[in-house]
Amino acid sequence: MYWVTPRHLAGDDDALAERIGDTLAGLGWRMWPTARHTLLYVSRDELRGAEWILAAYPFELGGLPVAWQLSVRPHVHSAMTEWNAYFTTGVPYEALADLLFAIDAREAPDVGFTEPEMVLNALGARGWIRDVDRPTTTAMDPGFASSVSLEMVPPLIQDADPRPDLLGWQAWAEPVVGAPYLWCASFSASVPYDLVAAFASSLASSVPVPRRTLPRSTEGQLTVVRRS
Structure with missing residues (x-):
């Protein structure tokens, strides 16, 4: 077992389904399989949902298959x-879990x-820096391998607001410029910004995380703090 930092380059240890499933079960969300071979989790008040949709392979972000869809x-x-x-696959499950904790705790998750x-x-407090050209909408890690940016949402991202050209928060990790992304995340336009901030703050945390396997594309960029 490796304990590594930074979190945003640690990958998902090929355990994204299991770790998030355990998180949702701990929150008391109910789960059942669907006819599309996905796993649907619903909160106790039935307002919040999380679905493991990788088997259905609905679409891609940055060339990677979408694995989890959260909705309210x-x-x-x-x-x-x-x-x-x-x-998508590859997203650090700790950041997604912290987002789910914030969604579950929010009295009105839709507004x-x-x-x-x-x-x-939230990112600046963790040492991330603002983009020189877009300082009011974009921040990146000090190694320029990951970004969080407010920009036009990609195709197929669903939101209650039907207007075109809406802005939503997008996040991704590209450890090697021009190489495949490690992971991508997309928030539709109506996601409350405090929930995005919860994800961003966790994503940028410098606290070491445990991993059994490390992404090959992050070689030389991850620091192994200790082994156990």
């Missing part, structure tokens, strides 16, 4: 979700906006 609806009788967030500064300040 305004009331239990609503068939439409208010917002969605999507995460609430602040300025983009909340997300950028």
Whole structure:
């Protein structure tokens, strides 16, 4: 077992389904398989959902298959979700778990906006730096291998707001410029910024995380703090 830092380059240890499934079970969310061979988790108040959709392979972000989709609806009788967030394989499961803790704890998970500064300040507090050309919308890690940015959402990202050209928070890790992404995440336009900030703050944490396997693309960029 390796204990490594930084978290945003640590990968998912090929355990993204199991770790997040355990997190959701610990929160008391119910789970059942669907006809699409996915696993759907629903919160106790039935307003929040998380679905392991990798087997259905619905679409890709940055050339990587989307593995988890999180969603929130305004009331239990609503068939439409208010917002969605999507995460590919490779995303550090600690950051996704911390986001789920924040979603579960929020009294009204479908509403609430602040300025983009909340997300950028959360990253800045962890030592990330703002993009010189886009200082009000984008921050990156000191090694320039990962970014979080407010920009136009990619195709197929679903949101209750039907207007075109909406902005949403996007995050990704590209350890080697021009090489495949390590992971990608996409938040639809209506995701409350404080929830994005919870994900960003955890993502940028310097606290070492345990991994049995390390991504090959991050060789020379991960620090092994200790072995156990």
